[in-house]
Amino acid sequence: MSVSVENFVKSVFKLENTPGSDTRTGSIAASLGISSAATTDMAQKLALRDLVNYKKYQPISLTPKGRRMALSLIRKHRLWETFLHKVLELSLSEIHQEAELLEHQTSEFLADKISNFLGNPEFDPHGDPVPDAFGNLAMDYSISLSEALPGKNYTLSRLDSSEADFFDFSSQNALNIGCAVSVIKQYRNSNMTEIMVNNKSILLNSDISKKIYLTTNHNHDE
Amino acid sequence: MSVSVENFVKSVFKLENTPGSDTRTGSIAASLGISSAATTDMAQKLALRDLVNYKKYQPISLTPKGRRMALSLIRKHRLWETFLHKVLELSLSEIHQEAELLEHQTSEFLADKISNFLGNPEFDPHGDPVPDAFGNLAMDYSISLSEALPGKNYTLSRLDSSEADFFDFSSQNALNIGCAVSVIKQYRNSNMTEIMVNNKSILLNSDISKKIYLTTNHNHDE
DNA sequence: TATATATTTTAAGCATACTTAAAATATTGC
DNA sequence: GCAATATTTTAAGTATGCTTAAAATATATA
Numbered sequence: 001m002s003v004s005v006e007n008f009v010k011s012v013f014k015l016e017n018t019p020g021s022d023t024r025t026g027s028i029a030a031s032l033g034i035s036s037a038a039t040t041d042m043a044q045k046l047a048l049r050d051l052v053n054y055k056k057y058q059p060i061s062l063t064p065k066g067r068r069m070a071l072s073l074i075r076k077h078r079l080w081e082t083f084l085h086k087v088l089e090l091s092l093s094e095i096h097q098e099a100e101l102l103e104h105q106t107s108e109f110l111a112d113k114i115s116n117f118l119g120n121p122e123f124d125p126h127g128d129p130v131p132d133a134f135g136n137l138a139m140d141y142s143i144s145l146s147e148a149l150p151g152k153n154y155t156l157s158r159l160d161s162s163e164a165d166f167f168d169f170s171s172q173n174a175l176n177i178g179c180a181v182s183v184i185k186q187y188r189n190s191n192m193t194e195i196m197v198n199n200k201s202i203l204l205n206s207d208i209s210k211k212i213y214l215t216t217n218h219n220h221d222e
Numbered sequence: 223m224s225v226s227v228e229n230f231v232k233s234v235f236k237l238e239n240t241p242g243s244d245t246r247t248g249s250i251a252a253s254l255g256i257s258s259a260a261t262t263d264m265a266q267k268l269a270l271r272d273l274v275n276y277k278k279y280q281p282i283s284l285t286p287k288g289r290r291m292a293l294s295l296i297r298k299h300r301l302w303e304t305f306l307h308k309v310l311e312l313s314l315s316e317i318h319q320e321a322e323l324l325e326h327q328t329s330e331f332l333a334d335k336i337s338n339f340l341g342n343p344e345f346d347p348h349g350d351p352v353p354d355a356f357g358n359l360a361m362d363y364s365i366s367l368s369e370a371l372p373g374k375n376y377t378l379s380r381l382d383s384s385e386a387d388f389f390d391f392s393s394q395n396a397l398n399i400g401c402a403v404s405v406i407k408q409y410r411n412s413n414m415t416e417i418m419v420n421n422k423s424i425l426l427n428s429d430i431s432k433k434i435y436l437t438t439n440h441n442h443d444e
Numbered sequence: 445t446a447t448a449t450a451t452t453t454t455a456a457g458c459a460t461a462c463t464t465a466a467a468a469t470a471t472t473g474c
Numbered sequence: 475g476c477a478a479t480a481t482t483t484t485a486a487g488t489a490t491g492c493t494t495a496a497a498a499t500a501t502a503t504a
Contacts, residue, residue: 004461025482038462040483045460057469057482087309088335098332105323113310226491247452260492262453267490279452279499 013070127158154214235292349380376436
């Protein structure tokens with residue numbers, strides 16, 4: 001399977017699972033950085049290979065086979081990110097681009113070896129769940145900081161970005177996964193969020209707060 | 223740089239450095255598993271990019287730029303092989319094919335991280351030297367078992383193959399890097415070599431003995 | 445040295461994965 | 475409901491990296 005096909009399928013999966021997004025030709029084109037014409041072309045070809053469902057002028061969806069492919073790729077991506085961060089000590093801002101390339105050249109056999117070496121991690125260094133070999137994902141109860149309730153205490157569980165700038169900002173402000181976050185105030189009109197981290201107050205705009213995810217401080221098995 | 227270009231350059235490098243081989247169109251084609259026509263085509267294109275020297279009907283050679291590219295790839299390949307074997311515990315017969323894919327998706331930055339993690343190894347698990355970041359190779363004084371002198375004692379230093387079968391054979395017969403090998407007799411007419419390993423006598427044909435390299439048991443710095 | 449054989453190159457064609465421009469269709473606003 | 479606008483699809487064209495078949499050239503042999 002070519003890199004282009006794999007990235008296409010992964011893009012559809014991500015858009016299908018992102019609230020507020022759709023899987024229309026233009027959206028997929030934008031997310032892949034290619035033209036709408038190329039997207040239509042690829043959708044038609046992949047429909048013949050039973051990877052996507054395609055009907056003219058309609059949103060594209062993944063078949064079960066396409067979904068399996070996407071989850072396998074996401075698994076490889078997140079395993080590589082975990083490996084690069086924990087073993088080779090690359091920073092959060094460095095791991096994405098390397099994993100983006102390696103994921104396409106990773107056999108299932110090798111993915112299992114990496115997973116096993118890492119102790120079959122459930123979450124990657126960004127807090128994203130790592131699918132297991134069957135495509136199952138750990139449950140994620142996190143909520144976005146932009147939706148969090150003022151006055152409550154949370155734990156930072158996920159940094160949802162693939163941009164180096166975002167990770168540079170978060171690490172410089174000690175916004176690390178696992179740290180305690182108190183939400184002071186939500187400025188609904190200006191879309192700003194004030195939080196307290198390490199006894200320091202930080203005011204964040206929504207570009208940032210949308211990408212930070214939190215879990216409430218209690219056990220979900222209770 | 224595309225995978226095809228990288229593999230072409232690597233192939234020329236390997237043929238240039240393999241005694242008894244040449245870098246004519248047909249030889250490169252055979253080593254890459256493509257047609258002679260495709261080889262000519264690629265040679266012409268890469269000459270324009272200053273990676274190879276090409277004149278009609280003449281053997282192809284690498285430019286300094288081409289040589290640097292080849293050594294960078296070989297470095298990445300051998301670092302991955304070392305990593306896969308030592309860290310993820312893949313067998314000697316499994317590492318080549320995985321490294322063959324990963325090498326093309328590895329930045330210089332990542333290669334340096336892997337090298338550093340492994341303690342900047344001078345040799346990979348097959349006994350092949352790992353070029354350093356500047357393309358320098360450790361000196362290799364090994365000789366082929368097919369050329370070794372009867373009655374002498376050697377240490378097995380290199381298993382020169384990329385075929386899984388060969389490594390299955392060698393590991394099953396305890397022909398491991400670092401083990402002591404005594405050469406009993408060279409049967410020059412039939413191209414057979416008799417050796418003693420772990421108090422066991424083994425008779426090897428030249429297909430095998432050519433791929434096994436040995437060092438004499440003394441220090442080259444003396 | 446001439447000719448037969450082998451090798452290399454050129455030429456034409458194909459698949460993949462894109463592009464831009466035009467045509468077709470869908471959506472929005474009045 | 476219809477026109478204006480936006481989106482999607484089709485069509486034509488490009489670069490890469492191959493293929494096979496033919497022509498050109500080189501090499502080997504008698």
